[in-house]
Amino acid sequence: MKNKTIKVACLSRVEGEGALSVKIKDNKVVDVKLKIFEPPRFFEAFLRGRAYSEAPDITARICGICPVAYQMSAVHAMEDALGVTISSQVRALRRLMYCGEWIESHALHVYMLHAPDFLGYPDAIQMAKDHAPIVKRGLQLKKAGNEIVTLLGGREIHPINVRVGGFYKTPTKQEFAPLAEKLKWARDAALETVRWTSTLTFPDFEQDYEFVALRHPDEYAFNEGRIVSNRGMDIPLCEYENHFTEEHVQHSNALHSKTKEGGAYFVGPLARYNLNFDKLPAPAQEAAQAAGLSAVCRNPFKSIIVRSVETLYACDEALRIINEYERPEEPSSPVQPRASTGYGCTEAPRGILYHRYQLDGNGSILSAKIVPPTSQNQKTIENDLLNFIPKYLDIPEEKLVLSCEQAIRNYDPCISCATHFLKLHIERE
Amino acid sequence: MPAKRKPKLAVWKFASCDGCQLSLLDCEDELLAVTDKVAIAYFPEASRASVKGPYQISLVEGSITTRHDAERIQKIRKVSKLLITIGACATSGGIQALRNFKDVKEFVSLVYASPQYIETLDKSTSIASHVPVDYELHGCPINKMQLLEVISAYLYGRKPNVPPHSVCIDCKQRGTVCVMVAQGIPCLGPVTHTGCGAICPSYNRGCYGCYGPMETPNTASLSAWLNRLGVKEEGIVRAFRSFYAYSEPFRKESELHEKQDD
Numbered sequence: 001m002k003n004k005t006i007k008v009a010c011l012s013r014v015e016g017e018g019a020l021s022v023k024i025k026d027n028k029v030v031d032v033k034l035k036i037f038e039p040p041r042f043f044e045a046f047l048r049g050r051a052y053s054e055a056p057d058i059t060a061r062i063c064g065i066c067p068v069a070y071q072m073s074a075v076h077a078m079e080d081a082l083g084v085t086i087s088s089q090v091r092a093l094r095r096l097m098y099c100g101e102w103i104e105s106h107a108l109h110v111y112m113l114h115a116p117d118f119l120g121y122p123d124a125i126q127m128a129k130d131h132a133p134i135v136k137r138g139l140q141l142k143k144a145g146n147e148i149v150t151l152l153g154g155r156e157i158h159p160i161n162v163r164v165g166g167f168y169k170t171p172t173k174q175e176f177a178p179l180a181e182k183l184k185w186a187r188d189a190a191l192e193t194v195r196w197t198s199t200l201t202f203p204d205f206e207q208d209y210e211f212v213a214l215r216h217p218d219e220y221a222f223n224e225g226r227i228v229s230n231r232g233m234d235i236p237l238c239e240y241e242n243h244f245t246e247e248h249v250q251h252s253n254a255l256h257s258k259t260k261e262g263g264a265y266f267v268g269p270l271a272r273y274n275l276n277f278d279k280l281p282a283p284a285q286e287a288a289q290a291a292g293l294s295a296v297c298r299n300p301f302k303s304i305i306v307r308s309v310e311t312l313y314a315c316d317e318a319l320r321i322i323n324e325y326e327r328p329e330e331p332s333s334p335v336q337p338r339a340s341t342g343y344g345c346t347e348a349p350r351g352i353l354y355h356r357y358q359l360d361g362n363g364s365i366l367s368a369k370i371v372p373p374t375s376q377n378q379k380t381i382e383n384d385l386l387n388f389i390p391k392y393l394d395i396p397e398e399k400l401v402l403s404c405e406q407a408i409r410n411y412d413p414c415i416s417c418a419t420h421f422l423k424l425h426i427e428r429e
Numbered sequence: 430m431p432a433k434r435k436p437k438l439a440v441w442k443f444a445s446c447d448g449c450q451l452s453l454l455d456c457e458d459e460l461l462a463v464t465d466k467v468a469i470a471y472f473p474e475a476s477r478a479s480v481k482g483p484y485q486i487s488l489v490e491g492s493i494t495t496r497h498d499a500e501r502i503q504k505i506r507k508v509s510k511l512l513i514t515i516g517a518c519a520t521s522g523g524i525q526a527l528r529n530f531k532d533v534k535e536f537v538s539l540v541y542a543s544p545q546y547i548e549t550l551d552k553s554t555s556i557a558s559h560v561p562v563d564y565e566l567h568g569c570p571i572n573k574m575q576l577l578e579v580i581s582a583y584l585y586g587r588k589p590n591v592p593p594h595s596v597c598i599d600c601k602q603r604g605t606v607c608v609m610v611a612q613g614i615p616c617l618g619p620v621t622h623t624g625c626g627a628i629c630p631s632y633n634r635g636c637y638g639c640y641g642p643m644e645t646p647n648t649a650s651l652s653a654w655l656n657r658l659g660v661k662e663e664g665i666v667r668a669f670r671s672f673y674a675y676s677e678p679f680r681k682e683s684e685l686h687e688k689q690d691d
Contacts, residue, residue, distance in 0.1 A: 039444040039494045040549060045536035046527035050667065057637065061524045061672065064448020064570060112454060112475065123476030125464045136461070143457035154628040156455060157448040157570040158639070161632045168634040248543045255541070331633075405477070414447075 018413075020404065021251075022385060027393055032385045033251045034378055034408075047368040052078050052337065052359055053164055059355070059370065060158045063414055065108070068101035068149060069348030071162040072223055073355040073370075078164040080237075081342025081359050084335050089328035090166040091223070092321050097152045097162070098222045098346070099318040103145025103186065104156065105349035106269075106307040106314075109412045110193060111138025114304050117406040118200040134196065137189050141311070144186035148318060151179055166332030176322045183322070187315035191287055193308040198291035203403070205388055206298040209380065210263060211271035214347050220272070220279045220313060223346045228275055229265065237343040240354050246371065257376040264379035267351025268411060269306045270297060284313040300384060300410040307412075337363030348373050350412050374413045381411055436485035436584065437470035441505055443491025443498050444525055444553060449516035450474055450490050452573040459577055466584060482508030486583055488576075489562075492518040492525060492553045499550070499559060506560040511583055514556045515576065517569035517672045521641055524569075526553040526675035553675070564589065569639040569672040572624050592623055595643040596636050599627035608635055615655050617668060620646035620678070641673035648682035662686045 003025055018038060023031040043062055050058060055074040060067035072094060079086065086094075111134070112124040121127040128135035146156040151171060153159020161167050212233065214225035227243075228234045235243055244265075246255035259265055277285065277295040288309045297306060337359065344355040351373030358366040388407050392400055440450050454460065454475060470480035487509035493499050506512055514520050522529065528536050529552045537544040556562055566579055575591055582589040596618035600607060608614040608630045616635030618627065622643045629636045642648075652665050660668070669683035 039498065040537070040540065040547060041444055041494070041523075041525040041553075042528055042533075042536040042540055043524075045539040046524075046531070048539075054667070054671075058524060058671070061446050061448075061569065064446040064451050067446075067448070108454065116477075122478035123469075123472075125461070125469060125476070126478070128461055128464075132461075139457040139460065142455075146455060146457070154632050155570075155625070157451060160629050160634065160637075163634075168629075169632045248541050250543070402477075 020385070020408065022389060022404070024389075024393070027390075029386050029389045032382045032389075034382050035251045036378075044368045044370055047357075047365050050365050052082070052357070052363040052365060053335075055355075055357065055365065055368075056162050056164065057158070057160070062370070062372070064157050065414055066101060066105055066348045066350065066353075067158050068097055068153070068162075069346060069353050071159065072098060072346040073344040073348075073353045074357075075162060075164050075344070076223060076346060077342040077344030077355040077357050078335075078359075079342070080344060081340040081357060082164070082335055082338060082363075083340075084165050084333050086166055086333055087328050087330070089170070089326060090332065092325065093152060093167065093170060094162075095222055096318055096321045097149060097159075099314040099321070100145045100148025100152070102314040102349050103190075103311055103318075104142050104149065105145070105412075106311045107138055107142035107145060107193075109349075109409075110197065110304055110307050110311070111135060111142070113412070114307075114406075114409050115197075115200075117402070117409060118304070137192065141186055141189045141193065144182050144189075144315070147179055147182060151175065163332055165335045166328075166330070168331060170327055170331045172327055173325055176325060180319060180322050183315055183319050187312060187319065190308065190312040190315050191283075194287045194291050194305065194312055197305045197308045198293075200304065202299060202301045203388075204299075205301060205384075205391075207300070207384065207387060209266040209271075209298065210259065211274050212265045212267050212352065212376075213271040213275045214345065214352060215275055216279070218279075220276050220317075221347055227345065227352065230275060237345045237354070240343065240345065240371075241356070241369070244371070244376075246375070255371075255375050256378050257371060258379055264383050265376065266300075266380045267373050267376045268303070269310050269349075269351075270300060270303050271351060272347060273297060273306045273309065280309075280313055281316065283316060284309055287312055300407070303410050303412075337361065350374060350414055351376060372414070374411070377411045377413065381408055381413065384410070435466065435468040437480060437482070438467040438580070439471035439482065439484040439487045439505075439509070440469075440474070441471075441487060441489045441491075442474070443489070443502070443519065443556075444494040445491030445516065445518045445523065447474060447490070448570040449519075449568075450488070452515075452571055452576055453488075456573050456577060463577070463580065467580070484509050486511045486513060486580065489514050489519050489556050490516055492522045492555060493559055494525060494550055494553045495548055496550065497548075502556060502559050511563045512556070512560065513564045513566060513579060513583070514562050515566050516571050517567065517639065517641060518553075519556045520565045520567055520676075521555050521673045522553040522675040524672050524674070527670060528553055529675050530670070555675075566591065567622050567640045568624050569641075572626070575624055593644045594623050595619055595646070596621045596623055596625070596627050596630075596640070599623050599625075600630050603627060603631065605630045608633065609654070609658070613658055615658050615660050615664075615668070617651070620648050620651050637671060638668070638679070639672045641676050642678040646678050648678055649685075652682060652686065 059070040214221035216225035617638035618636040
């Protein structure tokens with residue numbers, strides 16, 4: 001099969017709708033296009049004229065899987081614009097809420113979306129027929145993450161308690177007691193998840209990526225830090241748009257991000273792990289090493305192990321925060337509108353999520369810019385396929401298609417986010 | 430019961446955030462029990478496998494915003510015995526229906542560098558404005574327990590027990606002191622459909638209407654009250670123009686206040 005077209009009608013187990021088209025000519029992959037059909041919803045346009053205070057609730061609706069990430073980037077950008085300082089306990093509670101979303105989103109991806117590829121099932125429900133205890137563990141781990149978000153946010157999807165300046169209401173220390181018990185189970189389940197994912201079989205595939213993530217001097221970054229890369233980038237958030245650009249390509253309703261030099265880059269768990277391994281506490285580092293990972297991992301298929309390590313970290317971090325929690329006197333800091341521009345960038349489960357808002361004197365939004373993680377990874381996903389497929393051109397087509405899908409799912413792509421993604425189509429000429 | 434005799438369930442997506450279909454996967458304790466009773470025949474977010482229709486139940490998430498999607502929903506209706514819309518987007522057009530009040534061409538050029546690549550309709554519309562819908566489940570996002578109730582009700586041929594009253598009743602039931610009366614916080618609870626469990630007031634904030642209008646809402650009276658609490662006309666427009674902006678009662682109320690600004 002020198003020249004050919006392979007088609008997969010609908011890319012599954014990703015969040016949103018898209019397709020992939022691969023052209024093969026003379027046994028060479030000549031073109032890979034990740035097509036995003038997800039219809040555009042124009043958030044950046046209709047945010048204009050809305051109040052600064054509405055951004056966390058409106059932008060949450062970009063993604064039902066990671067609403068906390070949108071709320072966090074939005075509130076930090078607004079607080080940057082309006083010169084608001086938050087209390088240390090509010091900061092800790094935001095970090096706790098993010099732990100909840102990481103646990104929930106990572107457990108969903110590891111157990112329900114990615115693991116079936118490695119074990120040869122179409123979905124977790126079929127997988128449960130042979131591996132019921134594993135799937136049930138995954139579901140309970142996911143639930144533990146959701147319970148953090150629900151306690152702090154009122155509900156797991158589109159939480160209602162986050163506001164510019166802090167929260168509407170903070171929990172009492174006693175309210176955390178039952179949650180802490182559950183999290184003790186969850187951290188053991190997460191450790192077991194690291195061990196279990198390390199036993200899966202991984203294709204031999206390593207690339208020389210530019211990894212980009214937030215880095216904070218004192219902790220594994222969630223909400224704050226500088227944007228750094230393994231190729232020497234080290235910039236404050238406000239310089240993001242000087243270093244990255246978005247390109248509008250015909251085959252996608254999601255804008256493609258690249259570095260100013262035109263290169264693809266990689267955001268998400270692998271990038272964070274590689275750039276911030278030294279900031280992980282000993283138990284997470286030890287679990288990673290016991291699972292066979294070194295301080296740098298360049299095989300995107302092993303992202304499933306890294307997601308599990310991050311889940312373990314998030315459970316430990318959540319327990320630490322709950323243990324040290326003292327209810328703040330005020331749930332939020334006062335906010336005064338002023339004409340200004342603010343920047344926010346936080347680590348969504350899938351990677352850095354950038355927001356910029358320009359406000360008028362009444363706090364009305366004049367312009368908004370939102371760059372979600374999946375649009376930043378699109379080019380890297382296309383490059384991975386360009387480099388991955390040639391090794392496997394001789395395997396049966398059905399298996400090749402499955403491997404391509406798996407390579408895409410390495411990135412846990414969220415198409416709903418990126419369209420502000422997948423059907424697989426391989427064309428051989 | 431042999432697997433092949435289970436009723437087939439399909440989950441379809443249009444313009445949306447995926448949150449409502451995620452609600453099904455968020456039923457961590459119940460998901461495997463549900464799959465004992467129904468065959469998940471088409472659910473791309475969760476499975477590679479798909480079984481051809483017809484389907485006993487189709488859950489539809491998202492609003493219609495492209496010509497292609499307007500055609501797709503017709504085909505889905507034809508292969509679905511029961512079509513149930515889930516969430517604000519599918520039942521009212523969602524937050525993306527804010528375009529319906531503006532010129533969509535301007536929106537395209539604000540977000541995309543090459544507007545000619547974008548194919549979109551002028552308006553984001555509900556599923557029911559395109560095909561007959563058997564049941565509409567409200568919420569942004571829907572309540573997962575209500576979703577389970579609706580699925581099991583239809584499996585057993587009974588009417589779903591999903592009350593249509595306002596959020597106010599829920600506050601009274603859970604013993605939350607009225608935030609509007611006691612603290613003067615503007616609240617959409619009196620006109621908003623129940624289902625969330627009146628979360629916002631219990632967190633010390635006013636309801637922002639994410640379950641859409643209750644049956645026969647008195648929006649005019651609420652606007653007058655909001656006005657007395659110091660909410661300006663443009664604030665009232667914004668309050669009614671969020672996740673259910675294009676539902677008829679909320680749309681009409683917002684238009685009344687927009688006109689007074691002219």
